[in-house]
Amino acid sequence: MLPLSLLRTAQNHPMLVELKNGETYNGHLVSCDNWMNINLREVICTSRDGDKFWRMPECYIRGSTIKYLRIPDEVIDMVKSRSRSEVSKGRGGGQNMRTGRGGNRGAFGNRGRPAPLARGGGNQGRNPQQNKNKK
Amino acid sequence: MASKEGGDKGKSSQGAGDNKEKRRKESILDLSKYLEKSIRVKFAGGREAAGILKGYDPLLNLVLDNTTEFLRDPDDPYKLLDDTRALGLVVCRGTSVVLICPMDGMEAIPNPFITQEG
Numbered sequence: 001m002l003p004l005s006l007l008r009t010a011q012n013h014p015m016l017v018e019l020k021n022g023e024t025y026n027g028h029l030v031s032c033d034n035w036m037n038i039n040l041r042e043v044i045c046t047s048r049d050g051d052k053f054w055r056m057p058e059c060y061i062r063g064s065t066i067k068y069l070r071i072p073d074e075v076i077d078m079v080k081s082r083s084r085s086e087v088s089k090g091r092g093g094g095q096n097m098r099t100g101r102g103g104n105r106g107a108f109g110n111r112g113r114p115a116p117l118a119r120g121g122g123n124q125g126r127n128p129q130q131n132k133n134k135k
Numbered sequence: 136m137a138s139k140e141g142g143d144k145g146k147s148s149q150g151a152g153d154n155k156e157k158r159r160k161e162s163i164l165d166l167s168k169y170l171e172k173s174i175r176v177k178f179a180g181g182r183e184a185a186g187i188l189k190g191y192d193p194l195l196n197l198v199l200d201n202t203t204e205f206l207r208d209p210d211d212p213y214k215l216l217d218d219t220r221a222l223g224l225v226v227c228r229g230t231s232v233v234l235i236c237p238m239d240g241m242e243a244i245p246n247p248f249i250t251q252e253g
Contacts (some may be wrong), residue, residue, distance in 0.1 A: 019234075055247075058236060060234065
């Protein structure tokens with residue numbers, strides 16, 4: 001379950017978006033992209049203090065300014081069914097997916113273990129050289 | 136002259152390849168529908184302005200004309216006052232744009248949530 005998958009599934013659903021500046025926006029999600037930029041329609045904007053309200057037919061919000069989004073509970077069931085159907089269509093069976101994932105984990109694990117040593121060694125190797133070069 | 140033409144041809148063939156990639160990256164926001172219309176823009180840090188959209192780019196940099204800024208409470212940069220000041224022709228930096236909405240249809244309303252809560 002990826003956050004952006006859930007958000008994509010929530011298109012055409014009502015939601016609440018709180019921005020980092022404290023304002024909240026209630027509206028129906030029209031579209032979103034990989035930066036979490038979103039388009040809302042039939043929006044009600046609430047000020048930070050919750051004392052002022054504006055109605056706007058539509059608005060565009062930059063993803064990087066979002067604090068969180070509240071999404072209807074039923075959307076989570078839709079995202080599960082969709083991801084299963086995608087898996088069966090795209091990868092040809094769950095077992096293949098598992099072995100595929102396991103392979104990735106192993107690969108990352110192997111990379112990860114020597115990495116601290118490699119980094120440490122690399123730094124020890126590099127820093128003196130850089131220092132020598134600077135001196 | 137001949138070499139320049141050759142160069143142009145090369146660029147145009149590259150451009151065709153780029154267009155395919157750009158289709159995927161196409162913005163979910165079509166600002167062309169707001170051209171020559173009045174829009175409200177909120178910025179990171181709390182500044183807000185309204186103006187007529189004259190131009191834009193994919194980075195959300197905007198050109199606004201007849202822009203008015205909505206002045207804020209000196210003690211609370213996110214609290215708007217009723218005062219405005221005229222800014223005229225403005226280029227808005229895309230990275231600091233938080234929200235864009237059309238001024239047409241935007242209105243202050245009484246609390247719409249009271250009926251639901253009560």
